[in-house]
Amino acid sequence: MATLLYRLGRAAFRRRGRVVAVWLLLLGLLGGAAAAFSGTMTDDFTMPGTESQRAMDALERDFPQASGAAGTVVVAAPEGETLEPADLAPLVREAAAIPGVVTAMDPFATGAVSDDGRYALIQTQFESATADITQEQTDAFQRVGADADGLRVEHGGEVVTAQAGVHAGATEVIGVLVAAVVLVLTFGSLVAAGMTLLNALIGVGVGMAGLFALSGSVELSSTAPILALMLGLAVGIDYSLFLASRYRQxxxxxxxxxxxxxxxxxxAGSAVVFAGATVVIAxxxxxxxxxxFLTVMGLAxxxxxxxxxxxxxxxxPAMLGYAGDRVLPRARRGGSADAGAKARAHAADAAGGAETGGGADAVGGAETRGGADADADARQRHGRGAGFAWGRLVTRLRLPLLLVGVAGLGLLALPMQDMRLALPDASxxxxxxPERGAYDLTTEGFGPGFNARLVAVVTGDTPEATARAAEEAAGVIDATEGVVTVTPPxxxxxxxxxxxNVTPATGPTDAATEDTVHALRDQVADIEGADIxxxxxxxxxxxxxEKLADALPVYLLLVVGLSFFLLMLVFRSVLVPLKAAVGFLLTVGATFGxxxxxxQEGHLAELVGLDTTGPLVSFLPILLIGILFGLAMDxxxxxxxxMREDYVHGHAPRQAAINGLGHNGRVVTAAAVIMISVFAGFALADDPIIKSIGFALAVGVLIDAFVVxxxxxxxxxxxxxxxxxxxxRPLDRALPDLDVEGERLQRELAATRTE
Structure with a gap:
């Protein structure tokens, strides 16, 4: 692989004009396709094979007028006053006049008025499904009651959130700016930093444009593009950093x-391919x-x-052809030949080591040394610098640090045992x-259960059988603990x-509501004559x-097993991948905690601007495992x-570990800080889903890079x-040689030089 990538890099450098033109053309074409064919995003989560989805499918087939999007107009009179039918009649007419509305129900006719008469709910049913609701319909719905003097009117339900979506904002730019500063400090060159950042932005632009171009034919959740943007920026900058650093060295x-x-x-490109492949596979x-929806998010x-x-x-490589020696600090430009003469003895020794199978420069060290300035290079060659000092400290205090580190990460993981999962709601x-205003006003007037209403769908072969089963179900449901009301069939x-329609006593994400749902399903399961x-x-x-929670252990086992196998291929060792897998589990546990x-518990929530605590987004843990796995393997x-390179070249294991940190610490630190900055920028977003994903990824990278x-x-x-x-020995013979470290390439280059 290294030899193939070597030829690719030279070809791109030599034909840089064509390469840049192709990428710019592709960016333009995909941008045009995105403008022409992009569709709307949706937050409609479906789950084939579950009881709730089976009922939704039955409604769409047999009761289409009840399967469309729903909206609720919440009305409240001033404190101390009550609502009258004349107050609500104009609002009901306004809602009924919206194009696509099947029915708008008078609260006084349906009993959707609070006991004190101050609050009322106008239930509105649309013909179209949530994904098909237009912006015009949403706007018209939110104008209902705009002229109602003296009344507080809020709008909630699926029709309000249909067009909400999730959008990148100013906070995400902060992460990119921090990444730019880190690149300038790492390279000491505005050209190198700007080129690396521009390269990553073009890649993100191409990926996002392609994603939006497909959104017209593929149903995407509103979270998918933001997740793709988050990861594309982080890994795009890091991968360009690794290659540019090696080139400079x-x-x-x-x-x-x-x-x-x-x-x-x-x-360095071989490592980028391996690292990228692990993220893509995960x-x-x-x-x-x-x-x-999770499959689409992952693939996107x-x-x-x-x-x-x-x-x-x-x-x-093509952009490097245009940059020339301007990727180096100004003081070092034009002096690379002299520097090369001083380094020839070192390079010759490395080439000789390559012939013995060690490789002239393993991926990490090659990348790291390019990011330092001249003094840093000298310090690294003589075993000085912060990386070497940290390596000596860590290896000297290895046992205490292992005990403290493992115990500390274990303590951070303790809150994980109370983790609860739920899909996000308006709370x-x-x-x-607007959806939060409607949620809070409904809770204030009717209690939290009115935001968590359930629907029991009774399907029979004949009208008589359906009627009997529905009446029996109504009695059973009404007698179930945790149910406030149930409407007639x-x-x-x-x-x-x-x-x-069933109203529980507790809110949508309350654990008691989950118990109520399970109790209801158990109670109606014995009713004969119809499917309920x-x-x-x-x-x-x-x-x-629940389905995601059941899949989590299986996916975690799959990811850990994959990491063990891949690292065994790369490092040709059993204990190294075992150690990496254990470290990954420590990272995941501490991040979840x-x-x-x-x-969920609200500790230091104000630091990330979190208004309301609650269960974690149900797909966050499994998504986090997949992403952190790839980044941890990087x-x-x-x-x-x-470390392996120096060990093969004859260094003692302890010294090899020190050298690994000494030569690689700078670039890994820069890469981790860049990723943390990008993810932390998303943690400041308003959307709670994006906020939690950004926070978890930032914390996960911080723990994995610097602690583990x-x-x-x-x-x-x-x-x-x-x-x-x-x-x-049998495994050594059976495993293929991936040459991720470029050892075969170095031997070929050394042989070419001797000829």
């Missing part, structure tokens, strides 16, 4: 620019869960990461949003399907959360590959000693 050794671009792509693996993010990899391997929306035109299924937004959310502590490869990979990993490697690189 080669220039300082006196290597010809075209040759440097080829070698950088062949060595995200694509979300499809095994069997949940359509995976496609954006794949584009970032291809851009780094082709567009970056966690921004306080100034509402049959369809043929009488074979009937609806019963419970649905509604609350029931769908419970079913989705901190996320629960902030978003740092594992970048750090341990240098840069502390626990070198401490473990020093503790294991030579046993870390043990591999049974």
């Amino acid at each position: 080669l220039l300082t050794e006196g290597v010809d620019p075209e040759e440097a671009a080829g070698r950088a792509t062949g060595t 995200l694509s693996g979300l499809s095994v869960v069997g949940i359509p 993010a995976a496609a954006t990461v794949a584009v970032a990899v291809v851009v780094a391997l082709t567009l970056l 966690t929306a921004a306080e100034d949003s 509402q049959p369809n035109e043929t009488g074979t399907t009937a609806l019963l 299924a419970l649905t509604g937004t609350t029931a769908v959310g419970i079913d989705v959360s 901190l996320t629960v502590a902030v978003f 740092y594992e490869v970048f750090l341990v590959s240098r 990979r840069m502390t626990l990993v070198p401490a473990t490697m020093a503790l294991l000693g030579r046993a870390a690189w043990w591999l049974p």
Whole structure:
């Protein structure tokens, strides 16, 4: 693979004009396609095979007028006053006149007036499903009651959130700006920093434009593009950073620019391919869960990461051809030949090591040394600098640090045992949003259960059987603990399907509501003569959360097993991948614990601008596992590959661990800070889903990079000693040689130089 990438890098450098033109043309074409064919996003979560989805399908088939989007107009009189029919009649007429409305029900006719007469609910049923509601319909619905003097009017329901979506805002730009500052400090060159950032932005632009172009024919959740943007930016910047760093290091050794671009792509590019492949595999693996919206989210993010990899391997070498030696700090430009002469002895020794199988520069070390200035390079060659000092400290105190680190991460994971999952509802929306206003006013007037109403769908072969079963179900439901009210059965035109609206005593994400739903399903299961299924937004959310919770251990086992196998291929060791898998589990546990502590329990919630606490978004844990897996493998490869190189070259295991940190610490630190900055920018977003994902990813990268990979990993490697690189002989013969570190390429280059 390294040899192929070496040729690709040289070709892109040589034909840089064509490469840049192709990418710009592709960006323009996809941008035009996105403008012409993009569709609307949806927050409609479906779950094939669940009872709630089965009931929804039955409604759409047998009771279409009740399967469309619903909206609720919540009306409140001033304190101390009551509502009269004459107050609400104009609002009911306004709602009924909206195009696409099937019915708007008078609260006094349906009994949707509070006991004190101050609050009322105008239930509105639309013909179209939520995904088909237009912006004009949403706007018209939110204008209902605009002229109602003296009354407070709020609007909620599916019709309000149909066009809400999730959009990138100013907070996300903060992360990009921080990343730019880190790049300037790392490279010491505005050209190198700007080129790296521009390269990543073009990749994100291509990926996002392609995603929006497909949104007209593929149903995307509103979260999918933001997740793709978040990951595309983070990995795009990091992958370009690794290649540009390696290229700069080669220039300082006196290597010809075209040759440097080829070698950088062949060595650092191999690690980028491996790292990107792990992220893509993990995200694509979300499809095994069997949940359509999660599959689309995973594939969308995976496609954006794949584009970032291809851009780094082709567009970056082409841009390096235009940049010349301006990627170096101004004081070092034009002096690369002299620097190369001083480094030839070192390079020759490295080439000789390559012939013995060690590789001239493992991926991590190659990348890191390019990011430092001249003094930093000298310090690294002589074993000085912050990275080496930290490495010596970690390996000397390896046992205490391992005990403290594992115990500390275990303590951070403790809140995870109380983790609850649910789909987001209006209670966690921004306080100034219309859906939050309607939710709070409904709770104030009627109690939290009116925001969690359920629908029992009774389907029979004959009208008589359906009627008998519906009446029996109404009695059973009314007698169930946790139910406030149940409406009389509402049959369809043929009488074979009937609806019963059920109001629980507690809110949509309350644990008691989940118990009520399970109790209702158990109670009606014994009724004969018809099929009875419970649905509604609350029931769908419970079913989705339970299915995701059941799939979580299976997916975690799949990801951990995959990481073990991939790292065994790369490092040809049993204990190294085992150590990496344990470190990943520690990262996931601590990240879950901190996320629960902030978003569910409310500790330090004000730091991220969280208005209301509640259960975690049901798909956050499984999504977090997939993403963190790929990112954790990045740092594992970048750090341990240098340790393996030095160990093969004859260094003692402890010194090899020190060298890995000394040569790689700078670039891994920069890469981690960039990722944390990008994710933290999304953690400041208004949308609670994006906020929780951004926070969890930022915390996860922080823990994995600085605690696990840069502390626990070198401490473990020093503790294991030579046993870390043990591999049974039969496995050694059976495993293919991926040449991720570019050893074969280095041997070929060394042979070419001797000829």
